[in-house]
Amino acid sequence: MSARALPFAVALAAMAMVPLFSTSPFYVNLTSQVTIAAIGALGLNVLVGHAGLNSLGFAVFPGLAAYLVAWLSTVGGIDPVFAALVALGGTLAVAALFALVALRTTGLGFVMITMALCQIVWGAAYRWTSVTGGDNGLSGVPRPGGAWLPLEKPEYFLWLCLAVLALALVQLGRFFDSPLGVALRGTRDQPRRMGAVGYDVWRIRFVAWMLAAAWGAAAGLLYAWYHQFVSPHMMAVTASAEVLLMVVAGGAGTLAGPLIGAALVVLLKNLASIWIDRWVMLLGFTFVVIVLLMPDGIVPGFNRLTASLKRLRPGPAPKLVPRERADG
């Protein structure tokens, strides 16, 4: 294992051990929520951090996957694992169609078009009551597993989520270092030059879009199984904004940033709301502080801090070496 992978392995191992130290399922479930949010944020980070495409409609991917798996395994009566595979394929198919529209734009146009596409699906979920259950959503979504893998138990479900997160970290970590990952950042920084040296900028962005959609869908499947319930609220603009907040607060373009951002948002949301009624205000204040102190996000901000601390610390004292005597 490389030195870079070590902190991630330690963090994931610590999260996997939460059930051993906590008797109540509350903290186990909370860890699952952080993990699911982190998978989604990692997906969005492909677009925001590496492609330079800021999406305000990312929730459409987890939303579609969650609705598809919920409908197929309740109304459709299909086995949850098979339903999940169909949901994943269906989400990717819709994502490919959306790409034809969304990838015609960049910048502010991309923000608006992704938001609009998400609103279309949200509207369908909200209004097409006979299929989606409308505002009531779909409940009773069965988790997969059985006697050999009791996923209805919180600790087993957490371990499944962590396994998916580990997969996402390995796949994305390798992707970001690969020729295609470097090329993707090239299309972010100098799209014109990338075309001039022979790269197909649209296709590279398409790959990034599909990768983001795939991890978004994975998060959506886990979300549907975790709550065993889906509702249109998971595709509301605020849901998309929340994922974007996780990426930006943690540090767009870094591998650890989305994890830290996801932990921050989910923990604030769940823990602060116990003590403070107006926890959204606290969330707001936290982000104002982050933006003021670390405008690139927590991970880059922390890296800069340690770098400047290193400069402050005096280096090792120069060794006293007796000068050779000229007359020797």
Add this chain to the structure above:
Amino acid sequence: MAEPALHIDGLTKQFGGLPAIADVSLDIMPGERHLLLGPNGAGKTTLFNLICGDLTPTGGSIRLFGSELVGLPPRKRTGFGLARTYQILTLFPHETLCRNVMLALNGLRRDKWRAWSPFGADASLRAEALAILDRVKLADLADRPVSQTAYGDRRRLEIAMALALAPRVLLLDEPLAGLSRDERVMVQDLLANLPEEMTVVLIEHDMDVALAFAERITLLHHGRVVTTGSRADIAADPRTREVYLGA
């Protein structure tokens, strides 16, 4: 007569009602060193952008060794052997010089789609990039990020990025802009040592360097070709003086 490397016929580009390039026809032969001359706003960079595909012409034809370029996206034109440098530096500031060149080298290869193995792992790609950096005398800075290099180094990296494509036709847009005297000499040497069979079209305002380099010159003014000819013809032509001095 041999087939021209670059054959431009009746090329026109209108921005709204304003003709930036008006009915330009030009033949540049293989291996030729060709200079585009003209005051600011004459349409020199616009002509480059039309040849490379960054702009779509209103009318006319551009052929590279007989293949029509109009209608093709820039990346396809690169595949036909066309490369350019930019007047405004267009580099990847977060990457090292070596990785900038490696990225350009990968542009025409299938390896660019690899999504699992690390970018830096290919030793032969790195060796190729170092060889190109050596040609522009930047090999000793290979592992420094672009953001930590001097302007003159970046200008030469700009040329290295184009050389990485091993072009048959190279378009250089003011490669000497903003360089110091020593750096100019260095780039001048670099230009003099380009492969003989490479066709080079140059936009440059440094007349000493440009005239020493170019065999043939085209004078542009208000988007039109005023005259095309050998170095001596253009220098002797009274219209050159007229365009430049407004006499």
